[in-house]
Amino acid sequence: MSFLNYLINGVSLGSVYAIIAxxxxxxYGIAKMLNFxxxxxxxxxxxxxxxxxxxxxxxxxxxxxISIVVCTxxxxxxxxxxxxxxxxxxxxxxxxxxxxxxxxxxxxALILFGSDIKLFTSVVKVKPLVIADGQITxxxxxxxxxxxxxxxxxxxxxFIKKTKAGQAMLAVSEDKGAAELMGxxxxxxISLTFAIGSGxxxxxxxxxxxxxxxxxxxxxxxxxxxAFVAAVxxxxxxxxxxxIGGILLGVIESLSKSYISSxxxxxxxxxxxxxxxxxxxxxxxGKKISEKV
Amino acid sequence: MAMLEVKDLEVNYGVIKAIKGVSFEVNExxxxxxxxxxxxxxxxxxxxVSGLINKAAGSVTFEGKDITKLPAHKIVYMGMSHVPEGxxxxxxxxxxxxxxxxxxTRKDKTEIEETxxxxxxxxxRLEERKNQLAGTLSGGEQQxxxxxxxxxxxxxxxxxxxxxxxxxPIFVEEIFNIIKEISASGTTVLLxxxxxxxxxxxxxxxxxxxTGNITLSGDAxxxxxxxxxxxxxxxx
Numbered sequence: 272m273s274f275l276n277y278l279i280n281g282v283s284l285g286s287v288y289a290i291i292a293x294x295x296x297x298x299y300g301i302a303k304m305l306n307f308x309x310x311x312x313x314x315x316x317x318x319x320x321x322x323x324x325x326x327x328x329x330x331x332x333x334x335x336x337i338s339i340v341v342c343t344x345x346x347x348x349x350x351x352x353x354x355x356x357x358x359x360x361x362x363x364x365x366x367x368x369x370x371x372x373x374x375x376x377x378x379x380a381l382i383l384f385g386s387d388i389k390l391f392t393s394v395v396k397v398k399p400l401v402i403a404d405g406q407i408t409x410x411x412x413x414x415x416x417x418x419x420x421x422x423x424x425x426x427x428x429x430f431i432k433k434t435k436a437g438q439a440m441l442a443v444s445e446d447k448g449a450a451e452l453m454g455x456x457x458x459x460x461i462s463l464t465f466a467i468g469s470g471x472x473x474x475x476x477x478x479x480x481x482x483x484x485x486x487x488x489x490x491x492x493x494x495x496x497x498a499f500v501a502a503v504x505x506x507x508x509x510x511x512x513x514x515i516g517g518i519l520l521g522v523i524e525s526l527s528k529s530y531i532s533s534x535x536x537x538x539x540x541x542x543x544x545x546x547x548x549x550x551x552x553x554x555x556x557g558k559k560i561s562e563k564v
Numbered sequence: 565m566a567m568l569e570v571k572d573l574e575v576n577y578g579v580i581k582a583i584k585g586v587s588f589e590v591n592e593x594x595x596x597x598x599x600x601x602x603x604x605x606x607x608x609x610x611x612x613v614s615g616l617i618n619k620a621a622g623s624v625t626f627e628g629k630d631i632t633k634l635p636a637h638k639i640v641y642m643g644m645s646h647v648p649e650g651x652x653x654x655x656x657x658x659x660x661x662x663x664x665x666x667x668x669t670r671k672d673k674t675e676i677e678e679t680x681x682x683x684x685x686x687x688x689r690l691e692e693r694k695n696q697l698a699g700t701l702s703g704g705e706q707q708x709x710x711x712x713x714x715x716x717x718x719x720x721x722x723x724x725x726x727x728x729x730x731x732x733p734i735f736v737e738e739i740f741n742i743i744k745e746i747s748a749s750g751t752t753v754l755l756x757x758x759x760x761x762x763x764x765x766x767x768x769x770x771x772x773x774x775t776g777n778i779t780l781s782g783d784a785x786x787x788x789x790x791x792x793x794x795x796x797x798x799x800x
Contacts, residue, residue, distance in 0.1 A: 453717075454717065455668055457637070
């Protein structure tokens, strides 16, 4: 029965990775860049909720909503100031800029909040679910995280499939020039992508801090990197890939921690990535681009 | 007043002057061809007109409005559609999704449905394959999709870049028939083609382009009988 517990924990952790990975994968798919500052937006989301809810006593729901708005605006601002001027620059220049933005956010948080670990009060008020005569306990955080991930996936997939803005995103991700010839404003579409990705990062931040209630300026960096791994693992650019990659990664991490070694867990996670990339360089659901000419 | 007026257009790629002061005009209802060899600058001119690339000098006026500095996505809203070279359909989207993206600039759903019906009438093959991914279509079908997609915007002027390139003779014939139909339905056409013979046969007027300059222009029938054109472009 403990296996089931570990598995459920893994799915929950993986759901957080999946939500973060969505931001990576959408931005990569549409702007063709790796936004390494994405992980730090999670941390910002955590600090906004911490300040409003834990410190100022605002209701958790309001704090989470404000946090989503703040991160959405932050994502769009980062894109506008740091990445947009580099639209025609080499991808290496953009990558270095993204790393710079990441350090900027971490150090800004360091100045504002200090380096000590803050105790984050969980925003989840759902009671734990005890089944099988108490052998399996599913925490409220786990339930909320998994449900949130599923809802986000369904809403996002529907948005992309059914709305004009979603179709414009797909068009831009395939061919910016052709999308522009359809009348799609490419810059606005990229900005929208950053907005969605960063809003999701805020949600991920809150869920992460609720499950693992410690917060410091570097909170976002490791989950950020793992979510990036999850995105590559599932096939970067693919939304279902982010879900599958995220959940698999969470499960592998949780099971490794429980059965092999908690110190080795991260090493195992990254080894899995290396193996997957050796066998299938495009990731599990990665698109193999083949077009008829 | 001409529908499209290009004046002293210059385009540079880095230090290379690709277009060196080109002027031409397209009147409403006409089919105009730009013909010339590979690398003469035909595609560059179309890209400059539809706003995909920046112009170094000169001006482009469309229906009386200066569009020289407008970005491509705004020009589409004014009624100019561009069928790009190499089709550039959205391979991962279905045929229908591609066509709907063509109507991105339009709001009225019933009008869009009507245009879709018209496009399906012109290209029955697209209706047969509407749920198929565009990337799985043959080259000729992709060309039809690219043209249908452009028509979905209900343009007054349509730019077509090498629509017959790489197609089998049967498809070439079909594509040119469709261009004639598009013109007959009232849409003005600016055509860029390497297949000069075919292009001239359906055009009212034409401009001959050589390394970034217009060297010859006039009535399509006259150009067809011009000795230098015959020698250089018609293979006679």
